Amino acid sequence: MSKFILFCSSLIITFGTYSQEKKVISATRIDTSPKIDGVLDDNVWKNIQPAKNFFMLEPANEGVERETHRTEVKMAYDDKAVYLAAYMFDNEPSKVQRQFSQRDDIFVQADHFSFALNTYNDGINEVHFLVTSAGTIGDAIVSGNNFDFSYNVVWQCNVSFDEKGWYAEFKIPYNALRFPQAEEQNWSANFRRRITHLNETYVWNQIDRSVGLESQYNGLVEGIRNIDPPLRLTLYPFAQGLVQHFDNETTTNLTAGMDIKYGLSDAFTLDATLIPDFGQAAFDEVQLNLGPFEQVFDENRAFFTEGTDLFNKGGLFFSRRVGGAPSGDIGTVADNEEIIEEPSKVGLLNALKISGRTKGNLGVGFFNAVTERTEARIRNLDTDEVRNVLVEPLANYNIFVVDQLFNKNSSVTLINTNVTRDGSFRDANVTGFLYDVSNKANSWNFEGGARVSNVVENGVTTTGLRTNFEVRRTKGNFRYGIANYFANDTYDANDLGLNFRNNFNNVIGEASYEIFEPTKRFNKYRIDFRVAHRRLYKPSVQTENSYRLSSFFVTKERFAFGGNVNYNSKSQDYFEPRVAGRFVTFLPNIGGALWVSSDYRKKFAYDATIAGRNWFNEASVGDEQQSHIFLELSPRYRFSDKFLLIWRTELFNQYNNFGYIDDDGTDVFLGRREVRRIENSLQASYNFDSYKAIDLRFRNFWSTANYKDEVFYLLNDDGTRTETPYDIAANDPNRNFNIWNLDLSFRWRFSPGSEAILLYRNQAFNDEAPSTENYIGSLGKLFDNPTQHTLSLRIVYFIDVNNLKNSFKG
Structure with a gap:
């Protein structure tokens, strides 16, 4: 170090x-x-x-x-x-x-x-x-x-x-x-x-x-001198009323709270949210997840997206962890018990952040949030008694960061994140030292850092390390760079950050050519080439080599198009088996994509993409060739300067794909499947003016995983597969997943900083239809399930305390 x-x-x-x-x-x-x-x-x-x-x-x-x-x-x-x-x-x-x-x-x-x-x-x-x-x-x-x-x-x-x-x-x-x-x-x-x-x-x-x-x-x-700014204290009180109808039950809820912004000095500001309510945050775009990693979603809560640039240094802060899923589990449920309440997220009690930068360009940030104690409820079917199981205790989330800027193009950063949970639950701490340095001519950039994680669980502390080093040419038409990304097998920043994997030692090189002056035909174009060598840290073995060539062009008429072609070598996937030390071998494959985007200045415009990939045959197993194809079409029409409609359809088919279905801690079972996906979404906006609008957001996602041939494999120690019988009666891997979300809202910014939002939300979900059911049939079964209807009104009012003082004086 x-x-x-x-x-x-x-x-x-x-x-x-x-x-x-x-x-x-x-x-x-x-x-x-x-x-x-x-x-x-x-x-x-x-x-x-x-x-x-x-x-x-x-x-x-x-x-x-x-x-x-x-x-x-x-x-x-x-x-x-x-x-x-x-x-x-x-x-x-x-x-x-x-x-x-x-x-x-x-x-x-x-x-x-x-x-x-x-x-x-x-x-x-x-x-x-x-x-x-x-x-x-x-x-x-x-x-x-x-x-x-x-x-x-x-x-x-x-x-x-x-x-x-x-x-x-x-x-x-x-x-x-x-x-x-x-x-x-x-x-x-x-x-x-x-x-x-x-x-x-x-x-x-x-x-x-x-x-x-x-x-x-x-x-x-x-010329800006001797300014004497007033007290910087603004309040954002809000009230929200909600009516929800689901499965023949109607509930109502009325909440209120406040966000506060206080200028501690000209340079530093305190932001706090008291009794927060995020009921009108945009819906998450949930998908059928067959992979080994958790599905993550964008942050839609304003408090966690505004003014967080300092806290996002080094990628150690994933705000969805705060108020996210509980860190504990229910444990064993007896045969004579049923789960009557299993919380999917933890309530946020309050949060604050302090940030700013001194005259010497030293940035300082502090973040703190407290989440509530959360329990699951389980009923005994014989005695009707209910027991509570603690799945998340009272927890405190902290971030402290200092960031020094210099030379108007460089910075060094020290950041620490900490999660402390009450009792004997898991605690975590991650510290990172980062740098981003350019030379005087801005022709070269060096970026990198080291992050050390410490996780305390059951009285045992586990320490991990992750580093990165990147150097790149940042001047001229032709640019290039090389980078190394490393993490040992004990690095874990997932309590407040997000890292899907550890135990890697990868080297990536890239080169690009870009124009900055128009040619006879093109306003812009860029061509990139990227090569990656991936390997494990422990044991030090190669996992994959990949090569990618991509392009981007924009014509004089603002018609954009481009594409890519990439080749992946034979790879060893140590994450798909979900068992430590085991890996699945995937054969070499080649794929590519082409896309176009028309001129948005015209009333009718469109975006379209076609992509595909093919894997080489594996004659030793007797599989048919694995492949997939992807199509996306998104037309848009601007009826007037006030009304815009955008439709998007995605089609995805994966043939002869295979992946994890089960394990017993030692043996890992895989299955051959056909994966299909259709996603339709609509965005429609009618703007009365720049302050009032009606917005419609709709999304329907359907996907199946169909093991129709009932071909299953036992994973061998060398990553290959051997066909084996598998009883799907105990664990049926076939899936038919369908989810529907619709948001219709009226938003009115009735004065600076103040707004009223009336939202109607309609959502339905089904994961029980047979995997052989087609899209239309699955959609019909979707609405056989209870549909949730929610109507809410949220009013936020902006108060500048200086205006209040002037009003009192008046």
Whole structure:
């Protein structure tokens, strides 16, 4: 470890800062704030000099803005907020596309203007405030070139049109920002304008897309000094009422709670959720899972997605662990007992996070959450007595992270995660040291780190180690890199993180060629080649070699297409058997995919994909050739700027597939099966304006695993298979899985930060139909089961304590 830290320190010393000529925008202090209506006729804007002379970013990465489409920006501030006026001139404003959408749904068929602000001028972390020509606002925190739109703060923006173009007016309160305490602020910014019908994007401070990160090209903001921001304390009280009907029973529930955001200083903010209720979170896209790993879902709870960039360092925080499945199990259930309640998740009592960054670019974050004691209930059928079984005690989840930025392109991070459960349950602790370092010219990047896990269970501590080292060329058209990923067989970060597997020592190399200037036919294209050598750490044996060639093209007419072809060598899968030390041999296979995506500017557009894979025959077993084919078609139609409909259908068939069905701790049984899958989904949105919308989200997933030939195998010690009889009466592996989800909602943002959501949810599930049942038959049986109907109303109201104080004074 000491050599590792010494290496990282030498990188920090060796690499100097990256500099370039930067534009400057002067922010003017004002006494009277403008009216945020998008009409730029306020007196405060008349005498402020604009930032102008924008450069082209896309499709070409050189040249200046069209004279007919000039952009100018003015900036002002007072002790409450930063204000921005953006002038998007257009000689044909009738051609400006104006598709309506709701918050954060920015990349629709509309022009948009973006204000990128970095209050630390660190070249890495910045916040984007965006608005479309239809008035939809969006905000995202950006790290590298990754946009996280789960970041949401309260600010205002409105737009207007006239015969010269369109205009946007911003007010960004200081309680929406984090910045160091200083007499004069050292901020940087950039402005971006997207003109959709021309397929062109312009930026104020020029960006070279072939070198470094776009956030490293910001211009400077000068003149913001001696600001005395007000108390940064905002409250989000909410109330939710729910009526649910399932299996002839109707239940009601009324809950209330509050989220709090408090500025501990100009740089640090406390976020807390008290008595949380996530009943209106989007449904999980559940599938039939035949593999050895758990099925995971996206995080849909706002508290765990907003402002978590520091906590996500190193991939040690998987927020679905907090309030997820219990860590314990019910144990043995007697023949005369039945389970009457088996909790699938643990209730969250409260959670808080503190995060911010100092003037010296040191980021500090602390996260804490407490989940409740959870029990299962089992009834004795003879005595009718009910016993409780503890499956999760009171638990505390903690994260602490420090992240030092330097040279405006590099960082080193120390992070610790800890889970402590009451009593003699399992406890866990993981510590990681990470680095992400680039040289002065931004032509090379070194990324890596080490993570140490300690799990305490039954009084025994198990320690594990995981490392990664990556080096890549990050400049020019031709780029390449190599990486090593290692974990020993005791590494386990799954109490608060997510790692599917350990015990690996893999080497991966890649190379790519990409254009940054359009050619005669293409606006963009990129070709990638990747090779991977995978092996176990213990014993040190090869598990697989793979080779992949992929491509991506976009024509002048915005028609995109691409594909890939890849080859996997003979592989040894040590996870499919579910028994330590055993492995299944899979033969070499080759596959590929082709996809197309049409121009979304047209009312009708579509996406389509076809993919397939073939395995080589295994004559010694007598199997027919294993293969699979995948088709996806997603047409979309924009009836108007207010109404959009998107349909998606996926078809998947896997022939002569084989996999795990059972084991007794020593012997492992496999079966040959045909796997089929059909997934249909619909998204329909009607936007009354940028504040009110009706949304329909529908998904139906059907899948079968059919062992129709009743061919079963006993796994041999060398990974091969031998046919064997298997009695499916005791454990029938055939599956017919069907799930239906429908969400219909009306969302109304009735004031900044406040909204009301009326949601109707309909869901049904069936896993009992015969595997021979086709899709239509399975769908019919699905609705023979009880269907759950839920109607809920949730109201969230934003309160700025400063406004309350002013009201009391009045």
